[in-house]
Structures are given as C-alpha cells and as structure tokens.
Amino acid sequence: MEKSVVSIVKGKEPQAMVEQALDHLGGITSLIKPGSTVVVKPNAGHEGEPDSAINTSPEVVGAVVRVLRKANPGKIILAESSAIGCDTMACLESSGIKKAAEDAGVDEIIDIKGDIELVKKEIDNPTSDIKNLDLPRFLLEADHLVNVPIFKSHVSMVFTCALKNLKGVVQDLHHYVMHCTDLAAAMMDLGDLVQPDFTVVDMIRPMEGFGPHSGTPVGFGCILAGHDMVAIDATACRMVDLPIEKVDYFDAAREKGLGTFDEDQIEIRGNSIEEVAQKLYLPYLEGFDAWPEYNFHIEKACSTCQGLLAFTMSKLKSLAQYDKNKGIHIVLGRHKKIPEGIEFGKDLVLMGDCSLALKKKIEKAGGTCLHVPGCPPGEPAPAWTIVDRKQFGEDMDPVDVRKRHVEEEKIFKDWLKEQTRE
Numbered sequence: 001m002e003k004s005v006v007s008i009v010k011g012k013e014p015q016a017m018v019e020q021a022l023d024h025l026g027g028i029t030s031l032i033k034p035g036s037t038v039v040v041k042p043n044a045g046h047e048g049e050p051d052s053a054i055n056t057s058p059e060v061v062g063a064v065v066r067v068l069r070k071a072n073p074g075k076i077i078l079a080e081s082s083a084i085g086c087d088t089m090a091c092l093e094s095s096g097i098k099k100a101a102e103d104a105g106v107d108e109i110i111d112i113k114g115d116i117e118l119v120k121k122e123i124d125n126p127t128s129d130i131k132n133l134d135l136p137r138f139l140l141e142a143d144h145l146v147n148v149p150i151f152k153s154h155v156s157m158v159f160t161c162a163l164k165n166l167k168g169v170v171q172d173l174h175h176y177v178m179h180c181t182d183l184a185a186a187m188m189d190l191g192d193l194v195q196p197d198f199t200v201v202d203m204i205r206p207m208e209g210f211g212p213h214s215g216t217p218v219g220f221g222c223i224l225a226g227h228d229m230v231a232i233d234a235t236a237c238r239m240v241d242l243p244i245e246k247v248d249y250f251d252a253a254r255e256k257g258l259g260t261f262d263e264d265q266i267e268i269r270g271n272s273i274e275e276v277a278q279k280l281y282l283p284y285l286e287g288f289d290a291w292p293e294y295n296f297h298i299e300k301a302c303s304t305c306q307g308l309l310a311f312t313m314s315k316l317k318s319l320a321q322y323d324k325n326k327g328i329h330i331v332l333g334r335h336k337k338i339p340e341g342i343e344f345g346k347d348l349v350l351m352g353d354c355s356l357a358l359k360k361k362i363e364k365a366g367g368t369c370l371h372v373p374g375c376p377p378g379e380p381a382p383a384w385t386i387v388d389r390k391q392f393g394e395d396m397d398p399v400d401v402r403k404r405h406v407e408e409e410k411i412f413k414d415w416l417k418e419q420t421r422e
Contacts, residue, residue: 004231004265004266005024005025005227005267006228006235007021007226007268008224008239008273009021009223009224009225010221011221011223014062017204017223018060018067018225022198029070029071032068032073033073035074037074037077037141037143037144038068038075039142039145039146040061040065040078040101040106040148041145041168041169042056042078042149043152044088044091044097045080045082045083045091045213046213047094053216053218055095056097056150057204057205058097058100060200061097061101061104062100064148065100065106066104073144076105078098079111079112079136081168083175084172089109112168112171113171115137118134120133121133121193127188127189128188129186130178130181133174133193134170134173135170139169145195146200147196148199149201149202150201152212153207153280154307155211155284155306155310156307157184157247158247158248159233162201163191163230164187166194167187167190175302182252184251185252185256188258189256196229197227199225199227200223200225201224201225202223203223203239204219204221205217205218206218206280208280209281210307214311216416218278218280222239222276224236228259230250230260231265235273239276247285290313293322294313294326294328295330297329297330297331299332302333304376308377308382309332314412314416315408319411319412328349329347332352334357334358335355338358344366347389348362348368349369353374353375354375359371372392
C-alpha cells in the first residue's frame with residue numbers, strides 16, 4: 001500500500017515555509033496545471049484579528065497565492081462560506097485574509113453564501129443522515145481546489161483542521177443540517193464528495209483552549225502540506241499530543257474508508273513530529289460530560305453556541321462560581337417541545353435566539369426562565385446571567401460592566417495559564 005505523504009516545515013518565514021512544504025510534495029509546477037482555474041479555501045468562519053488564530057493567518061494565505069502564481073494558472077479564486085450568523089466578507093476583511101489575497105494577486109473573491117449557481121450532488125454510501133449537498137458550480141468546475149485551514153480546538157469535533165475546513169464550501173442550510181446529524185460522519189461524507197488537490201495547514205499560531213473562536217493562539221511555527229486530509233489531521237494531532245484513538249473523527253474516517261491515519265502508513269517529509277511536537281491544551285475530549293454537575297439540554301445547536309457554553313463553564317470555574325451554581329438547567333438550540341425534567345424559574349437558562357420559540361412555550365405554560373439573547377450571545381452574558389440570576393443588561397451601569405469584565409478577564413487568563421501547565 002502506498003503511503004500518504006505529509007510534509008512538516010518549521011521556520012519563521014511563512015513564504016519560505018509554504019514553498020518548502022510544497023517542494024516536499026514535488027513542487028508547485030507538478031501540482032498545478034498552467035492556465036488552470038484554482039480555488040483557494042481558507043478558514044474565515046468568524047470575525048477576528050489577524051493574530052487571533054480564529055482564522056487562517058493572512059500571511060499563510062498570501063504565501064499560498066504567491067506560490068500558486070509561479071505555476072501560471074489562468075485564474076485564482078479565493079472562496080469561503082463563514083459560520084452560521086456570520087458575514088463572510090466581514091470575516092475575510094477583519095482577519096486580513098482579503099487584503100493579503102488581493103496583494104498576492106488573487107483574481108476573484110467569492111462569498112459562497114451568496115452564490116446562486118448550485119449543483120445538487122448525491123452522496124455515495126452516506127454514513128450520516130445527509131443524502132446530498134448543494135455545491136457551488138464554480139467549485140465543481142474548477143481544475144484545482146487548494147485547502148488552507150488553521151489548526152484549532154473545536155467544541156463540536158475536539159479539533160478542526162484539514163477536513164473540517166471543507167464545511168465552508170456549503171451554505172448556511174447545510175451548515176445547520178450537518179450539525180443536526182453525526183457531524184464527524186457528515187464531514188466524512190462531504191470529504192468524500194469534495195477532495196482538494198492538496199492542503200496547506202497553518203500551524204504557525206494554532207489555537208488551543210476554547211475554540212473555534214474563544215481560544216488562545218500558541219506560537220508553534222509550522223506549516224503542514226499533503227494530499228490526504230485524514231493523514232494530515234492525524235499528523236497534526238500527533239504534533240500537539242492529541243490522542244487520535246479518543247477522537248470520534250478517526251472512527252468516522254475508518255467507517256467511511258476515507259484517507260489513512262495509521263502512523264506506519266504515513267510518510268513524514270521535512271521535520272519529524274518529534275522535532276516539532278508541542279502539547280496544546282484541548283479541553284473538549286469529554287464533551288459536555290466534563291461538567292456533570294449541570295443539566296444541559298442541547299438540540300440542533302450550532303458549534304458557536306456550544307463553544308460559548310463550554311467557555312462559560314470554564315469561566316465559572318475560574319471565578320469560583322461553578323459549584324455555587326451547580327444543578328441548574330441550560331438549554332441550547334431548537335427544541336420542538338419543553339425538555340423533560342426542567343424546572344421553571346431562575347435555575348433555567350436559555351441561550352441564543354434559536355431558543356426564543358421555547359421561551360414562548362414556557363411562558364404559555366405559565367413558567368418563567370432566564371434568556372440570553374443573541375446569535376450568538378455576546379460574552380460575558382451567559383456567565384453573568386447564571387451568576388446573577390437575572391436578565392443580562394437589567395439595571396447595569398456601563399462603567400461597572402466594563403470594570404467587572406476587565407477584572408474577570410484577568411482572573412480567567414491566570415486560571416487558563418494554570419490549566420495549560422498541567
């Protein structure tokens with residue numbers, strides 16, 4: 001069996017690192033045909049500053065576009081569909097990706113969310129509940145697809161990297177539907193349908209902690225590249241000391257027969273895993289079972305709200321408020337009926353605009369609850385609602401709000417440092 005090749009390059013200059021990583025795969029002119037149309041897919045799912053690790057580094061995206069230019073393609077398109085509730089162009093602009101791509105010579109930038117030319121593609125032998133996907137015609141007709149993710153902690157799948165980044169080729173409806181089924185299996189079905197020619201992973205400053213958008217960037221200084229997304233993801237996990245046998249992603253990959261993650265079937269070129277290995281703090285292995293003292297009712301909730309809830313639980317611990325509030329019920333997502341076992345009152349907290357319909361049902365039944373509005377709610381609204389047991393924003397003085405937030409941020413960051421040292 002031919003091994004999957006994954007290149008690892010550690011360095012300080014993104015341009016040189018990207019070029020070297022692709023040289024280990026045979027060089028850009030062997031990967032891209034002259035005169036071809038190339039689609040570049042970064043991770044720009046949420047708004048965030050260039051150095052926040054929320055999105056792919058603009059330096060890496062710019063480096064990829066410049067390397068692609070050396071192969072003399074006919075057209076380079078940058079394309080993305082941001083997370084539910086997020087504006088794709090705002091994400092590309094705030095992250096610096098839009099400017100970096102334009103400066104590097106990209107020909108067109110497309111917001112997949114606004115694309116009206118979609119093609120329904122059936123999924124062969126689906127392993128999730130999804131039977132078909134509507135994909136952009138320009139993506140299907142392109143000669144090459146280049147995947148440019150960043151490695152991050154992720155509440156829905158423990159981590160996000162090569163394969164999970166493909167979720168940004170579908171529109172909001174499919175984003176939502178994929179979260180309503182087995183997400184790992186759904187990603188395998190998508191990965192079988194849409195396979196990049198190669199992937200370049202930004203691990204220069206990957207995200208640990210409470211990803212995908214509330215985590216902490218860590219200086220790692222690496223670029224990965226390869227053709228096999230599963231092999232790339234397995235290699236990245238080994239680099240950050242994430243045990244792949246504990247992550248559902250790889251069981252789903254085995255069931256689908258997509259890629260390889262067995263170490264003896266992956267050829268590493270460039271730096272070795274041992275040379276670059278650095279443990280990251282990735283708190284989502286246990287899922288919401290990590291907080292058994294609380295009652296969670298989660299139904300069809302997006303990863304953004306799930307991530308915010310996980311962040312909130314950890315923030316309560318850092319503020320010594322976790323034990324004081326145990327036993328309460330927290331509801332996320334779209335519930336068709338009132339969840340069993342909940343008790344009305346101030347010990348019942350609903351998060352997000354998607355729970356508004358449930359709030360109305362509770363009120364119609366003569367009950368009360370606390371509701372945290374927003375899509376997603378803003379931080380620190382969920383934590384303060386739980387701690388104060390009153391509607392966020394009620395009788396709040398802006399000066400006191402700012403002071404409290406600053407004080408709590410310092411406490412949380414000090415607590416987080418202790419967790420990452422363990």
